[in-house]
Amino acid sequence: MRSIWLGASLRALATRSPLALLNGVIPPDACQVAEGISYGCGPRQQLDIYAPWQAAGAPVVVFFYGGSWRSGARADYKFVGDALVSRGYVTAIADYQLYPQAAYPDFLHDCARAVAWIAQHCARYGGDPARLYLVGHSAGAYNAAMLALDRRWLQAHGRSPSMLAGWVGMAGPYDFLPIQTRAVRPVFHYPRTPADSQPVAHAHSGAPPALLMAGSADSMVDPRRNTDGLAQALSAARADVQAIRYRGLGHEMLVGALARPLRWRAPVLQDLCAFLGKPRGAAAWQAQS
Template sequence: MAGLFRQGFGAMLGSLWLLALCACSPVQVLNALTPDSTYSKTADIAYGDDPRQKLDVYVPHTSLPDAPVVVFFYGGSWNSGSRRDYGFVGEALASRGIVTVVADYRLYPQVRYPSFLQDGARAVAWTRTHIGEFSGNPQNLYLMGHSSGAYNAAMLALDGEWLAAVGLSPEDLRGWIGLAGPYDFLPIENPAVRPVFFWPDSPPRSQPINHVSHGAPPSLLIAASEDDLVNPTRNTAGLADKLRAAGVPVQDLYYARPSHITLVASLSRPLRRLAPVLDQVVGFIRHTPTQ
């Protein structure tokens, strides 16, 4: 049986590779293999005046009133990415009964820190105000992100300045989820990221780990144990330790099979056998610990 599983999984990965060779990006392949029968999508909703300040909402077909809500921020080193590439994330969460918002935000070189955090806060404020129109419960609101998007989620959840600017507070969040996030990365080594944070004068207040407090929302932190882009020991484990020391409910999980990139891809139907990331996220949302 184990041999059959390995053969089947290997064949599936081979099919993905062949599709990728046919002038398709990996996310295009994942989205092409993602069904659209589990959700209704409302796209291109503006939460601000800039063309990058838009979001898409995925509503489960099986949604009940007052469904939990996730606002998802994608990664890309704050200089690339599009919400249209993350339909597989919207489908994954919607298929489990979660109303999902996938938000764009302004990127470098158009902006630098902290403008993308201001955008994230505005997307959260839009969600808090309007998600009831999509069967979501604004009182059951979570943030989630991958890589630099996990940084955005962390900063909004831990540093109250950004949500306060839109009339909200981290207390308005039920929790947050970070996948392979950079939470403690000074001095900056990645040349593509340095200008985003004004290197070499990057402000210490830009680091999520410096904003941990007792009142922070519960968190689920997941990382690839062999991540060669964002060190999981310094970032995920380091933040988890500091949250625990402050009395904040936190769970940190590490998986050997995914890479930094395929950790988020494991939410997609074709790659879920890489790691039970979706099950862990859904379990956290359904059974969020309390302080």
């Protein structure tokens, strides 16, 4: 559940400024990048928005990164914004509070607050709040799952999971009690971790449509227990769920395959966009993989 960086080439992409990242890759009139937007009062309650200039009623994606709820920064995931904006999606990448400054369920409230802010303000960037999706990787996939499946978090911020068009979990931990990873135990107050902290406990028929992605070579988060287990629970509850397993992909490479230099590894971006749906009225230009 921790996030290990993806290699020198991806590091180079992630550490460049947004303009440097987009120069020579996306035409300068193809998108806008708004950085450091506050959705709350705390220093980590900020997000970046990537939007096509010509977007009008485009689907909206809120992305949550991983890092064991102990590390991570939105600046490291500019390649996700690049990938999705190049396909015509309005994309928000949100920071949230991390341990030890915060613990369960503080980061879920942060994520819910970010989603509520995006739902209210995305139209100014050309986004359609009626087509709002959550996407997360690793710990971020847990966050997305809990917001989509457990109504407590969005309701606390004046919203509901019913507002979501769907959600995507990439290599997410959805059923991890008892907690084996020592670094994660204090994040969830282990051994006093509430049983209802597990996404698999919240599978129900009214859940938003889900796409669950995992790599067959993931040695960090067991895809059989987590991805397959949640998919089976949602299916048993008669919820709309699709699961995709990518042969040979590990934990980090699943999200890394969204980056331009690594898209040859697997059709992760293609499958993600197929689930999100085709943008309406967005910029006609699309970057080539």
